[in-house]
Amino acid sequence: MAQVLKDEVRERIIVSAKQELLKNGYKDSSMRSIAKGAGVTAGNLYRYFTSKDELIKTIVGDTLLRINEFVKKNTDDGVSLEKDDFSWQIQKSDLTTIINDLGDELVKIYYERPEEMLILLMHSRISAAMDAWLTRLIYYFISQMIDSYETTAIKTAVTKSYAASIIGGIREIFVSDKLDQAEMTTAVRIYLSGFIMMIDASAKRK
Amino acid sequence: MAQVLKDEVRERIIVSAKQELLKNGYKDSSMRSIAKGAGVTAGNLYRYFTSKDELIKTIVGDTLLRINEFVKKNTDDGVSLEKDDFSWQIQKSDLTTIINDLGDELVKIYYERPEEMLILLMHSRISAAMDAWLTRLIYYFISQMIDSYETTAIKTAVTKSYAASIIGGIREIFVSDKLDQAEMTTAVRIYLSGFIMMIDASAKRK
Amino acid sequence: MAQVLKDEVRERIIVSAKQELLKNGYKDSSMRSIAKGAGVTAGNLYRYFTSKDELIKTIVGDTLLRINEFVKKNTDDGVSLEKDDFSWQIQKSDLTTIINDLGDELVKIYYERPEEMLILLMHSRISAAMDAWLTRLIYYFISQMIDSYETTAIKTAVTKSYAASIIGGIREIFVSDKLDQAEMTTAVRIYLSGFIMMIDASAKRK
Amino acid sequence: MAQVLKDEVRERIIVSAKQELLKNGYKDSSMRSIAKGAGVTAGNLYRYFTSKDELIKTIVGDTLLRINEFVKKNTDDGVSLEKDDFSWQIQKSDLTTIINDLGDELVKIYYERPEEMLILLMHSRISAAMDAWLTRLIYYFISQMIDSYETTAIKTAVTKSYAASIIGGIREIFVSDKLDQAEMTTAVRIYLSGFIMMIDASAKRK
DNA sequence: CATGAATGAGTTTTCATTCAT
DNA sequence: AATGAATGAAAACTCATTCAT
Numbered sequence: 077m078a079q080v081l082k083d084e085v086r087e088r089i090i091v092s093a094k095q096e097l098l099k100n101g102y103k104d105s106s107m108r109s110i111a112k113g114a115g116v117t118a119g120n121l122y123r124y125f126t127s128k129d130e131l132i133k134t135i136v137g138d139t140l141l142r143i144n145e146f147v148k149k150n151t152d153d154g155v156s157l158e159k160d161d162f163s164w165q166i167q168k169s170d171l172t173t174i175i176n177d178l179g180d181e182l183v184k185i186y187y188e189r190p191e192e193m194l195i196l197l198m199h200s201r202i203s204a205a206m207d208a209w210l211t212r213l214i215y216y217f218i219s220q221m222i223d224s225y226e227t228t229a230i231k232t233a234v235t236k237s238y239a240a241s242i243i244g245g246i247r248e249i250f251v252s253d254k255l256d257q258a259e260m261t262t263a264v265r266i267y268l269s270g271f272i273m274m275i276d277a278s279a280k281r282k
Numbered sequence: 283m284a285q286v287l288k289d290e291v292r293e294r295i296i297v298s299a300k301q302e303l304l305k306n307g308y309k310d311s312s313m314r315s316i317a318k319g320a321g322v323t324a325g326n327l328y329r330y331f332t333s334k335d336e337l338i339k340t341i342v343g344d345t346l347l348r349i350n351e352f353v354k355k356n357t358d359d360g361v362s363l364e365k366d367d368f369s370w371q372i373q374k375s376d377l378t379t380i381i382n383d384l385g386d387e388l389v390k391i392y393y394e395r396p397e398e399m400l401i402l403l404m405h406s407r408i409s410a411a412m413d414a415w416l417t418r419l420i421y422y423f424i425s426q427m428i429d430s431y432e433t434t435a436i437k438t439a440v441t442k443s444y445a446a447s448i449i450g451g452i453r454e455i456f457v458s459d460k461l462d463q464a465e466m467t468t469a470v471r472i473y474l475s476g477f478i479m480m481i482d483a484s485a486k487r488k
Numbered sequence: 489m490a491q492v493l494k495d496e497v498r499e500r501i502i503v504s505a506k507q508e509l510l511k512n513g514y515k516d517s518s519m520r521s522i523a524k525g526a527g528v529t530a531g532n533l534y535r536y537f538t539s540k541d542e543l544i545k546t547i548v549g550d551t552l553l554r555i556n557e558f559v560k561k562n563t564d565d566g567v568s569l570e571k572d573d574f575s576w577q578i579q580k581s582d583l584t585t586i587i588n589d590l591g592d593e594l595v596k597i598y599y600e601r602p603e604e605m606l607i608l609l610m611h612s613r614i615s616a617a618m619d620a621w622l623t624r625l626i627y628y629f630i631s632q633m634i635d636s637y638e639t640t641a642i643k644t645a646v647t648k649s650y651a652a653s654i655i656g657g658i659r660e661i662f663v664s665d666k667l668d669q670a671e672m673t674t675a676v677r678i679y680l681s682g683f684i685m686m687i688d689a690s691a692k693r694k
Numbered sequence: 695m696a697q698v699l700k701d702e703v704r705e706r707i708i709v710s711a712k713q714e715l716l717k718n719g720y721k722d723s724s725m726r727s728i729a730k731g732a733g734v735t736a737g738n739l740y741r742y743f744t745s746k747d748e749l750i751k752t753i754v755g756d757t758l759l760r761i762n763e764f765v766k767k768n769t770d771d772g773v774s775l776e777k778d779d780f781s782w783q784i785q786k787s788d789l790t791t792i793i794n795d796l797g798d799e800l801v802k803i804y805y806e807r808p809e810e811m812l813i814l815l816m817h818s819r820i821s822a823a824m825d826a827w828l829t830r831l832i833y834y835f836i837s838q839m840i841d842s843y844e845t846t847a848i849k850t851a852v853t854k855s856y857a858a859s860i861i862g863g864i865r866e867i868f869v870s871d872k873l874d875q876a877e878m879t880t881a882v883r884i885y886l887s888g889f890i891m892m893i894d895a896s897a898k899r900k
Numbered sequence: 901c902a903t904g905a906a907t908g909a910g911t912t913t914t915c916a917t918t919c920a921t
Numbered sequence: 922a923a924t925g926a927a928t929g930a931a932a933a934c935t936c937a938t939t940c941a942t
Contacts, residue, residue, distance in 0.1 A: 082905070103309040107933060120906050122934065233458040233469045237451040238476075244450030245443040252439040263439045270444070273483045274476035288922075313916060325918080326923050334916070494926070515721040519912060532927050534913065641872045645881045649866040650888075656862030657855040664851040675851045682856070686888035700901075725937060737939080738902050746937070903942080911935070918928075 086124050088114040093131055094191040098198070102132065132195075139185060139192040146181045150174060172272055179246075179264040186250050187257045197247040215239040242271060292330050294320040299337055300397040304404070308338065338401075345391060345398040352387045356380060378478055385452075385470040392456050393463050403453035420445040448477060498536050500526040505543055506603040510610070514544065544607075551597060551604040558593045562586060584684055591658075591676040598662050599669045609659040627651040654683060704742050706732040711749055712809040716816070720750065750813075757803060757810040764799045768792060790890055797864075797882040804868050805875045815865035833857040860889060 092113030096105035107128055111121040125131035148156045186193040219235050249255070249263050298319030302311035313334055317324040331337040354362050392399040425441045455461070455469050504525030508517035519540055523533040537543035560568045598605040627647055661667070661675050710731030714723035725746055729736040743749040766774050804811040837853045867873070867881050 085905080106931080108931085117907055118933085119908070119935080123905070126934095128933070227465060229458070229460045230465050230469045230472070233455050233461055233466075234472050236458065237454040237469070237473050240454040241447035241451035245447035248443040248446035249439050252435070252442060254435045255439055259433060259436050260439075263436045263443070266436070266440050267443050270480035270483060274480040277476060277479045291922090312914080314914095323924055324916085325925060328917070329922070497926080513721075518910080520910090529928060530912085531914080531929070535926070538913095540912070639877060641870070642877050642881045642884070645867050645870040645873055645878075646884050648870065649863040649881070649885050652866040653859035653863035657859035660855040660858035661851050664847070664854060666847045667851055671845060671848050672851075675848045675855070678848070678852050679855050682892035686892040689888060689891045703901090724935080726935095735903055736937085737904060740938070741901070905939105905941090907937105907939075909936095912933090914932070915930095916928105918926105920926085921924080 085114065085116060085120075089116060089121060089124055089131070090135060093135060094195065097132070097135070097195050098191060101198070107131075136192055136196050139189050139196055142185050143182070146178070150177060172269070175268050175272060176265060179268045180261060182246060183257065183261045183264050186260070190250070194247070194250055197243065197250065238271065238275060242268070288330075291320070291322060291326075295322060295327055295330055295337070296341055299341055300401065303338070303341070303401050304397055307404075313337075342398055342402050345395050345402055348391050349388075352384075352391075356383060378475075381474050381478060382471060385474045386467060388452060389463065389467045389470050392466070396456070400453070400456055403449065403456065420448050444477065444481060448474070494536075497526065497528060497532075501528060501533060501536055501543070502547060505547060506607065509544070509547070509607050510603060513610075519543075548604055548608050551601050551608055554597050555594070558590070562589060584681070587680050587684060588677055591680045592673060594658060595669065595673045595676050598672070602662070606659070606662055609655065609662065650683065650687060654680070700742075703732070703734060703738075707734060707739055707742055707749070708753055711753060712813065715750070715753070715813050716809055719816075725749075754810055754814050757807050757814055760803050761800075764796070768795060790887075793886050793890060794883060797886045798879060800864060801875065801879045801882050804878070808868070812865070812868055815861065815868065856889065856893065860886070 089110065093105070093110045095113060096110050099105075107121060108118045110131070111118040114121070125134060144156060182193075215235055219231075245267055246264060249260065249267060255263060295316065299311070299316045301319060302316050305311075313327060314324045316337075317327040320327070327337075331340065350362055388399075421441055425437075451473055452470060455466060455473060461469060501522065505517070505522045507525060508522050511517075519533060520530050522543070523530040526533070537546060556568060594605075657679055658676060661672065661679060667675060707728065711723070711728045713731060714728050717723075725739060726736045728749075729739040732739070739749075743752060762774055800811075833854055837849075863885055864882060867878065867885060873881060
């Protein structure tokens, strides 16, 4: 029984937790119902995950790491989840490439671990750090491209706004379950290229 | 006086609930603390609102109505909150005007009822119906402009994605408390005009 | 119902808690059983005391304060529960008076609030601070009187030992429920005077 | 080998349990962590000890026996753990010798099995019977020496009080880990001789 | 002899809601 | 119209103990 069963149960718990999280979100997913969904007693669940938090982090952790690694690699270690300030300078000409690569990578990750990715994107409160980081990262990408706006406040607001948009939009694409991987890649590319144009146009305004 | 008093208390409850909701979200806002913030007992609160759900719907309802009315007016009653299918045809040439008007209107509503608007946008789970509707509405606007994509699935996905983006982005602008109304109007216009260009460009792709 | 009942219930909870604590100690006293003993639901108990800790502190708090005040008054504010180091110098000749006064006061407090006092003395873990403080205080008293021992280590050990003894012994006197207040006062005096002699004798050794 | 292995494991469990008990006390020592500390699974632990209670009694049992044997030997079998009433008469002149011998013996036992002794003294709740017995024993020693007090109640109370003091005090000496065996013997002697004087003086009062 | 998975009753605490007054 | 006491079900988590293997 020992080893095999354990892994199986662990897997069942994770599967059940994913379902719960996707359906109800963090706060409305109870350890009891997750356990029940996994055919396990609540007490036993704690043999596998020592807390609700750990369970969620386990589910989402690898995916988070993957994203972080990609970002690090593509920014010469100038940008990362662990750092608070980014030392990386991007060339205007590289933006399209990088953003497209990011899009491709995200789709790839999504296709490997769709639920994890969605949980990550939907319940961003789960790891507020990652949320802040992603926003800041995209914010960084975007702010490089914009030099003139009516006021700094406006610039900041619009830039942040685009950043939030992008995350929300990508999530939305992932949610649409009718796309195969190739289509999804295309959709994300179209979506992101739109943003590049938009930012470009915005930058040239006034 | 009885009536007057009642209305005043009702108002205080709503004010308190708004604060709580904005600060803590739905699940973490307790009826007790809402009541306390209103200088009312929890028991008494239930004389004004029969449940937590009703309270939230009350708060957000008017704003929802306002948006709906604007939309109806600007689509010759072809689009509305109540209908499931939209019978309205928009001309490509009108899109800029309409979207800009929508942006202006949203800012106006936001400035009249900032909390309600933010609650509406942030805690969309509160009334999933309204969420779906707003998405569908913008989706409708956008999908009018796009005629060719690799596949219908892609078209649907990207369009939905833009719709979600727009909501997310506008929310983000509203959240930045450093803008006065004029600046906010500008920011939203810039933001939305970016989207028009984006959609336009996307439509011409392939 | 309002005010009267509330106070009565509160009282019932405290009474029940005292019984539980005296019988089972802190760890084995459950909020459930305390509530049950008070004829109250566990949920309702939390309307009166926001946590197990607060409940215990409420029970024991006043008594703790009383002791602290007495000590402060009798040491010219040189010794107190709040301070970590004592700035107070005691005269050898005053020791008897002070220790006797302390004994009298403790008996007085015990007779006002016997359960609280016992809970304080028996379950010292409840307020480890107070435990450390009392030990330190008595330790301070005693160490003033002893100047020569084989080694410092021995001196320290024996002094601490006396301090612990005194607390344990007084507790034991309090526990014997057959004494009236006058008898108890006498018993404590006899007990404490024994210690004074003992310390004196110990100090003169070698 | 089977037997050997078993004994070794048994020993490891006991060692681990001792550590836990000394650090955390009875209630906060979990069977799981005791097992873990012994490099054993919780399940297997139950093959060696059928319950938490039995485990603790096993740990403390030998030491208890040792004390009992010493006491029996020194009281001509008049006092023992098993008896409820003591038939032994002690001569005033022998008290010093006996108490000193008791002190020496306790130190000796402590140095042979320090943890067991401390557990015995600290967590007296573990075996309330032994607690009562030790108190009664010392109580017996002491009560022999005291013939006149205000009332019998006072006499009983003070005597019990001294008994409890002695146990508490000796525990305190044992806890101070800075003493070697010789020093500890001295400390205990000083401590106990103080008590003899005290009791003597008390006896002469009034 | 040993494992470690599983249980079940326990713990403290929170909260929407009801109800007697 | 209002109070505030009370409920009951739920939450996360712990732990002694059992049992199939």
